[in-house]
Amino acid sequence: MDPYPWETHHPEGKFRVVVTQTLPGQRWIEILTTADCRIEVCRTQHALDSQSIRAAIGDRCDGAIGQITESWDAAIFDAMKAAGVSAYSNYAVGYNNVDLGAASRAGIPVGNTPGVLTETTAEMAVALTFAAARRVGEAERFLRGGRFAGMRPDLLLGTRLHGKILGIIGAGRIGSAYARMMVQGHGMQVIYHSRSANPGLESFVADYNRFRVSQNLSPVSCHRADSLETLLESADCVSVHTILDESTRHLLDARRLGLMKADAILVNTSRGPVVDEAALVDHCRRHPGFRAGLDVFEHEPDMAAGLAELDNVVIVPHIGSATRWAREGMATLAACNVAGILCGYPLWRQTDILPFLEGNPPQAVPSIVNARELEMLP
Ligand SMILES: O=C(O)[C@H](O)CO
Numbered sequence: 001m002d003p004y005p006w007e008t009h010h011p012e013g014k015f016r017v018v019v020t021q022t023l024p025g026q027r028w029i030e031i032l033t034t035a036d037c038r039i040e041v042c043r044t045q046h047a048l049d050s051q052s053i054r055a056a057i058g059d060r061c062d063g064a065i066g067q068i069t070e071s072w073d074a075a076i077f078d079a080m081k082a083a084g085v086s087a088y089s090n091y092a093v094g095y096n097n098v099d100l101g102a103a104s105r106a107g108i109p110v111g112n113t114p115g116v117l118t119e120t121t122a123e124m125a126v127a128l129t130f131a132a133a134r135r136v137g138e139a140e141r142f143l144r145g146g147r148f149a150g151m152r153p154d155l156l157l158g159t160r161l162h163g164k165i166l167g168i169i170g171a172g173r174i175g176s177a178y179a180r181m182m183v184q185g186h187g188m189q190v191i192y193h194s195r196s197a198n199p200g201l202e203s204f205v206a207d208y209n210r211f212r213v214s215q216n217l218s219p220v221s222c223h224r225a226d227s228l229e230t231l232l233e234s235a236d237c238v239s240v241h242t243i244l245d246e247s248t249r250h251l252l253d254a255r256r257l258g259l260m261k262a263d264a265i266l267v268n269t270s271r272g273p274v275v276d277e278a279a280l281v282d283h284c285r286r287h288p289g290f291r292a293g294l295d296v297f298e299h300e301p302d303m304a305a306g307l308a309e310l311d312n313v314v315i316v317p318h319i320g321s322a323t324r325w326a327r328e329g330m331a332t333l334a335a336c337n338v339a340g341i342l343c344g345y346p347l348w349r350q351t352d353i354l355p356f357l358e359g360n361p362p363q364a365v366p367s368i369v370n371a372r373e374l375e376m377l378p
Helices: 027-034 050-057 074-083 100-105 118-133 136-144 173-186 199-214 228-234 254-259 277-286 324-342
Strands: 006-009 015-019 037-042 063-066 087-090 165-169 189-193 222-224 237-240 265-268 291-294 313-315
Touching: 006 027, 015 050, 015 324, 027 037, 027 324, 037 324, 050 063, 050 074, 063 324, 074 100, 087 324, 118 136, 118 173, 118 237, 118 265, 118 291, 118 313, 118 324, 136 313, 165 173, 165 228, 173 189, 173 199, 189 199, 189 228, 199 222, 228 254, 254 277, 277 291
Parallel strands: 015 037, 015 063, 063 087, 165 189, 165 237, 189 222, 237 265, 265 291, 291 313
Antiparallel strands: 006 037
């Protein structure tokens, strides 16, 4: 017997679409309904395993929307191909949980949800940066624990970040948005590590410097690091925004953590396995002045032994994109990816996906990550 409760919308729909967890808002349901989809939503709080997803796909299915907490492996894509699935979307911008090669071999387009969660996730990185720098978690525990006996000149002294050096690992959409917030808001000097130079970010800082100079403020710098090691050695705060793949797994290991300043701050809102979490626990224990702000963990929902007990670590449960606007927008984009493919729409050729978020969405498919492999590009 199926252990999960399912809910169906538009049961008479022509296309059968499986959604492995309920999504926020109603608009995604309207979009799929307008595309004549029968929508079957699993009402579980837990990630489905491969076998449960295959069972849900069954003998006939046209589309699916899945979660980053699920592993969309080759067995699933084979089952999807056999069932006639022609569209899948991850409910996320990242897709490290998807076997993209298997999806492409099965001829199934894989959608993601870029653009809508950029500022929201960058805001969480900012929040964690200052929570770590100003010891917010520790201070709240102190207060709630009844230990506050009045303001004291030396109570819970933190780190001032204004004008200091900010290291960005992965200067893509979210990393750049975070950099802009920290430059404009806090006059930080940026050094970034990325596969290629980011002229957009550099020219943003150059333009902003014209304003600073007009205000008699000294300009801030922004340049690409010669190496990750240089960035780690020089930055006062390092924020991780890279994708997770085999080249970035444990990118920050014990050796590289050891290169960072003893009182530096490390923020991770990308993917947990980019940081060797056991090594981080050890590093934080040995350097009480070092601080970390983490939204993601190596083996979610678990944490490395000892991490939750560390006073110099601030932790939140993978809520980087968790504003209602962003999460409803992600649902809209995922629905548009699936509905667009099923309706035979072309790929959206612009980088701005905001037109999908209001009114009637464009008759296009917002974002397919294996479009090139599937020769969907003109
Ligand atoms: O990749 C993403 O979109 C996030 O991690 C999920 O919120």
